[in-house]
Amino acid sequence: MASVGPVVVVGAGVAGLCVALAAAPRPVLLLGRGAHAEDTASTLAQGGIAAALGKDDSVEAHIRDTLAAGASCNEQEPVRILAAGAADAVAWLEAQGVALDRDADGLLLGREGGHSAARIAHAGGDATGAGVMAALSAAALRAPHIHWRGGVEVDALRLRAGRVAGVRWRHCGGHDGHDGEWVDTDTVVLATGGIGALFERTTNPAGADGAGLALALAAGAQPRDLEFVQFHPTALDVRASSLPLITEALRGAGARLLDAAGRPLMDGVHPLGDLAPRDVVARQVWQAHCDGGLVRLDARRLGICWPCEFPTVLAVCIAHGIDPRVSPIPVTPAAHFHMGGLAVDELGRTSLPGLHAVGEVACSGVHGANRLASNSLLEGVVFGRRLGAHLASFREAGADQGAGDGETVQIERGPGLGADALRELRALMWHAAGPVRSTGRLQEAIARTGVLGAAGWQARLANAILVAALDRPASLGAHWRTDDGAFRTAGQGAGSDIGSRAHQAA
Ligand SMILES: Cc1cc2nc3c(=O)[nH]c(=O)nc-3n(C[C@H](O)[C@H](O)[C@H](O)COP(=O)(O)OP(=O)(O)OC[C@H]3O[C@@H](n4cnc5c(N)ncnc54)[C@H](O)[C@@H]3O)c2cc1C
Numbered sequence: 251m252a253s254v255g256p257v258v259v260v261g262a263g264v265a266g267l268c269v270a271l272a273a274a275p276r277p278v279l280l281l282g283r284g285a286h287a288e289d290t291a292s293t294l295a296q297g298g299i300a301a302a303l304g305k306d307d308s309v310e311a312h313i314r315d316t317l318a319a320g321a322s323c324n325e326q327e328p329v330r331i332l333a334a335g336a337a338d339a340v341a342w343l344e345a346q347g348v349a350l351d352r353d354a355d356g357l358l359l360g361r362e363g364g365h366s367a368a369r370i371a372h373a374g375g376d377a378t379g380a381g382v383m384a385a386l387s388a389a390a391l392r393a394p395h396i397h398w399r400g401g402v403e404v405d406a407l408r409l410r411a412g413r414v415a416g417v418r419w420r421h422c423g424g425h426d427g428h429d430g431e432w433v434d435t436d437t438v439v440l441a442t443g444g445i446g447a448l449f450e451r452t453t454n455p456a457g458a459d460g461a462g463l464a465l466a467l468a469a470g471a472q473p474r475d476l477e478f479v480q481f482h483p484t485a486l487d488v489r490a491s492s493l494p495l496i497t498e499a500l501r502g503a504g505a506r507l508l509d510a511a512g513r514p515l516m517d518g519v520h521p522l523g524d525l526a527p528r529d530v531v532a533r534q535v536w537q538a539h540c541d542g543g544l545v546r547l548d549a550r551r552l553g554i555c556w557p558c559e560f561p562t563v564l565a566v567c568i569a570h571g572i573d574p575r576v577s578p579i580p581v582t583p584a585a586h587f588h589m590g591g592l593a594v595d596e597l598g599r600t601s602l603p604g605l606h607a608v609g610e611v612a613c614s615g616v617h618g619a620n621r622l623a624s625n626s627l628l629e630g631v632v633f634g635r636r637l638g639a640h641l642a643s644f645r646e647a648g649a650d651q652g653a654g655d656g657e658t659v660q661i662e663r664g665p666g667l668g669a670d671a672l673r674e675l676r677a678l679m680w681h682a683a684g685p686v687r688s689t690g691r692l693q694e695a696i697a698r699t700g701v702l703g704a705a706g707w708q709a710r711l712a713n714a715i716l717v718a719a720l721d722r723p724a725s726l727g728a729h730w731r732t733d734d735g736a737f738r739t740a741g742q743g744a745g746s747d748i749g750s751r752a753h754q755a756a
Contacts, residue, residue: 254415254434254435254436255279255416255433255434255435255436255437256276256277256278256279256397256433256435256437257269257270257273257276257277257278257279257435257437257439257641258278258279258281258417258433258435258437258438258439259273259278259279259280259281259439259441260281260282260404260417260438260439260440260441260442260462261281261282261290261440261441261442261443261462261609261611262280262281262282262284262286262287262290262387262390262398262400262441263287263290263291263292263293263383263441263443263609263610263630264290264292264379264382264383264386264609264627264630264631264634265292265441265608265609265610265612265629265630265633265634266280266282266439266441266608266609266634267280267287267383267386267387267389267390267634268386268608268630268631268634268635268638269439269441269608269634269635269637269638269641270390270393270396270398270638271346271386271389271390271393271396271635271638272634272635272636272637272638272639272642273395273638273639273641273642274393274395274638274642275395275642276395276641276642277395277397278395278396278397279397279399279433279435280390280396280397280398280399281399281402281404281417281419282398282399282400282402283400283401283402283403283422283457284400284401284457285400285401286387286391286398286400287383287386287387289455289456289457290383290443290455290457291379291443291444291446291454291455291457291458291610292379292382292383292443292627292630293379293380293383294379294453294455294495295378295379295382295626295627296376296377296378296379296495296497296562297360297362297370297372297376297378297497297499297623297624298360298362298370298371298372298373298378298624298627299336299339299340299343299370299371299372299378299382299624299627299628299631300312300336300362300365300369300370300371300622300623300624300625300628301336301337301339301340301369301371301628302333302336302337302367302369303336303337303340303357303359303369303371304359304367304368304369306367307367307368307369309333309334309336310333311366311367312333312336312365312369313329313330313333314366315364315365315366315622316329316332316333316616316617316618316622316625317329317618318364318622319364319617319618319620319621319622319623319625320589320617320618320619320620320621320622320727321618321619321620321726321727322618323475323615323618323619323726323727324615324616324617324618325614325615325616327596328596328614328615328616328633329616331596331632331633331636332616332625332628332629332632332633335632335636336628336632339628339631339632339635340357340371342631342635343382343385343386343631346385346386346389347385347388347389348373348381348382348385348386349373349374349381349385350371350372350373350381351371351372351373351374351375357371358371358372359371360372360499362498362499362623362624363498363502363525363527363528363623364527364622364623365622365623365624370623370624375558375559375561375562376497376499376560376561376562376563377561377562378627379627382627399419401421401422402419402420402421402422403419403420403421403422403461404417404418404419404461404462404465405418405419405420405430405461405465405662405663406418406430406465406660406661406662406663407438407465407466407469407605407660407661408432408658408659408660408661409469409602409658409659409660409661410656410657410658410659411656411657412603412656413436413602413603413604414435414436414437414438414602414603414604414605415434415435415436415604415658416432416433416434416435417432417433417435417438418430418431418432418433419431419433436604437604437606437641438604438605438606439598439606439607439608439637439641440462440463440465440466440592440605440606440607440608440611440612441462441607441608441609441611441630441634442460442461442462442463442609442611443457443458443462443609443610443611444458444460444587444588444610444611445458445459445460445463445479445585445588445711445715446458446584446585446586446587446588447459447460447491447492447676448460448585448675448676448679448708448711448712448715449479449584449585449676449679449680449683449684450676450677450679450680451485451493451582451583451584451585451680451684452485452491452492452493452584452585452586453482453485453492453493453494453495453584453585453586454492454585454586455492456491456492458610459708460611460708460711461663461707462607462611463591463592463611463711464663464707464708464710464711465661465663465707466592466600466602466605466607466611467592467710467711467714468661468662468663468664468707468710469602469605469661470601470602471592471593471600471601471602471605471607472592472593472600472601473590473591473592473593473613473714473718474590474591474592474593474613474615475589475590475591475613475615475619475718476590476591476714476715476718476719477590477683477715477718477719477721477722477729478588478589478590478617478618478619478620478726478727478728478729479585479587479588479589479590479683479715479728479729480528480529480585480586480587480588480589480620480621480728481528481529481532481536481583481584481585481586481684481685481728482495482528482532482583482584482585482586483498483507483528483531483532483534483535483581483583484496484497484498484500484501484507484531484535484547484579484581484582484583485581485582485583485584485586486566486567486570486572486579486580486581486582487544487545487580487581487582488570488580493582493584494563494566494567494570495586496547496563496567496579496581497560497562497563498525498528498623499560500547500549500552500560500563501524501525501547502525503549503552503554503559504549504552505524505547505548505549505552506524506547506548507524507531507534507535507545507546507547507548507581508545508546508547508548508578509538509543509545510538510542510543510544510545511543515534515535515538515545516531516534519534528620528728529620529685529727529728529730532583532685533583533685533686533730535581535582535583536583536684536685536686537686539582539583544580545580545581545582546578546579546580546581547578547579547581548578548579549574549575549578549579550574550575550576550577550578556574556575567579583684583685585680585684587610587617587621587626588610588611589613589617589618589619589620589621589727589728590613590715590718591607591610591611591612591613592607592611592612592613593613594606594607594608594612594613594614595614596614596633596636597636597637597640598612598614598633598636598637598640606637606641608630608633608634608637609626609629609630609633609634610626610629610630612633614633616629616633617629618727619726619727619728619729620727620728663707664706664707664710665705665706665707666706666707666708667702667705667706667707667708667709668705668706671702671705671706671709672706672708674702675699675702675708675709675712678695678698678699678712679695679712679715679716681695682694682695682716682719683695683712683715683716683719685728685730686730686732687719687729687730687731687732688731688732688733689720689723689731689733692716692719692720693720695712695716696713696716696717696720699712699713699716700713
């Protein structure tokens with residue numbers, strides 16, 4: 251029996267585009283909020299994509315580094331698939347037209363925190379995501395099997411006999427009198443990205459609001475490790491809902507974090523000082539902010555070529571009236587990456603038949619409790635292509651029932667919070683589930699999101715994350731509990747191993 255409808259891919263970031271391209275010749279309907287891929291986190295990626303391509307490097311070393319970063323809380327098989335598939339992923343990206351940076355000897359490989367070798371391929375210096383997304387978007391627009399509908403939001407699923415039978419999309423904004431349109435399909439792939447926008451301080455774009463995750467949870471799909479959120483220590487400290495990233499490569503080049511009195515912030519906190527693990531630095535900056543002081547990154551006397559080496563940082567600072575060559579840069583920690591998400595196997599299958607997830611919305615356990623820098627673009631390419639190839643040729647057992655008899659239910663994500671309630675929720679998440687978490691704050695936030703949950707799906711999703719954080723009493727990786735029985739002050743403790751061997755850039 252033929253499949254029911256096209257493969258519907260929701261989200262047009264790196265993961266969604268890779269699934270769509272690899273699913274050929276099966277027809278794909280690609281649904282995304284942006285006209286194309288301009289609203290994705292993928293486009294913002296700076297540092298690059300990890301692959302053990304150097305002559306002194308190996309897949310085994312990449313695996314070891316990924317496990318060390320993840321506090322060994324990772325699933326072994328996805329980690330092996332990721333590291334073993336990296337070289338092929340990089341070659342495939344180049345074949346799609348991604349202009350990775352090269353010299354006469356071949357690919358230029360950068361070194362980042364937590365990596366024991368130089369293994370970060372990049373494009374346009376620190377503009378890797380933009381380069382990758384431009385090439386993949388162009389390839390998707392050319393592909394005859396892909397129908398790409400931008401400017402739309404998926405907000406409901408239809409289940410028949412307990413498996414996916416359709417999705418509903420609406421025009422973004424939803425106030426155009428359009429009731430939404432149902433697409434019959436037995437195969438839905440959520441590639442809807444992360445949840446950073448649920449936090450007051452984040453490097454993520456507004457679209458990283460967890461909408462796909464919320465819909466899948468409403469439909470009964472199993473979550474995993476929702477409490478594991480990575481916080482970047484140095485976002486630009488300005489008033490904006492999405493904060494520009496100040497790459498860790500600047501600290502690698504010698505920039506120092508200073509407290510309000512101009513003293514080195516990381517001295518005496520960790521043997522690696524400013525290059526301490528990402529979670530350790532984030533907590534120290536957080537603590538300084540809680541104590542009422544500003545934290546600045548002093549990059550004035552580095553002897554670097556700003557326009558050649560850090561054009562993105564220079565441009566965002568200048569745009570906010572800060573010239574990093576003459577003034578220290580104000581920085582803040584910010585929610586950056588969600589290690590948790592929808593529980594999936596190595597083929598992206600969730601616990602709900604017919605529903606798949608890939609990229610940041612998914613949790614195969616590949617990142618464990620903390621992500622190794624530059625492993626997430628790689629995750630999108632490796633697992634996206636893997637899932638697409640699987641869907642091109644294979645039908646799930648029981649898929650026939652999607653078109654047949656059985657009880658049909660419609661799962662709605664439901665209305666979102668109004669602007670004031672959303673602002674309150676983001677502040678609540680930042681203070682209760684940010685880089686430093688305590689039982690009292692988590693309990694208060696759980697109670698408040700329980701009330702707000704009646705008004706909007708974002709609060710119900712936040713509630714699930716808070717409950718997961720409360721339910722893990724021990725600190726692990728990026729999840730830091732002040733009251734885990736072995737109380738340490740915010741900056742102390744070994745932290746996960748991420749960042750311990752070199753600077754970080756992603
Ligand atoms: C500033 C920054 C720098 C980074 N640098 C690096 C780096 O150097 N290397 C690295 O490996 N990683 C980096 N990362 C992380 C990496 O970019 C992301 O984890 C990854 O790109 C996520 O890809 P994705 O395809 O899963 O999601 P995204 O790229 O976020 O795409 C998801 C899309 O789905 C859309 N969507 C969501 N819900 C719906 C819905 N209901 N209906 C329709 N559409 C929906 C969203 O609006 C979005 O457009 C960085 C992240 C940031 C924010």
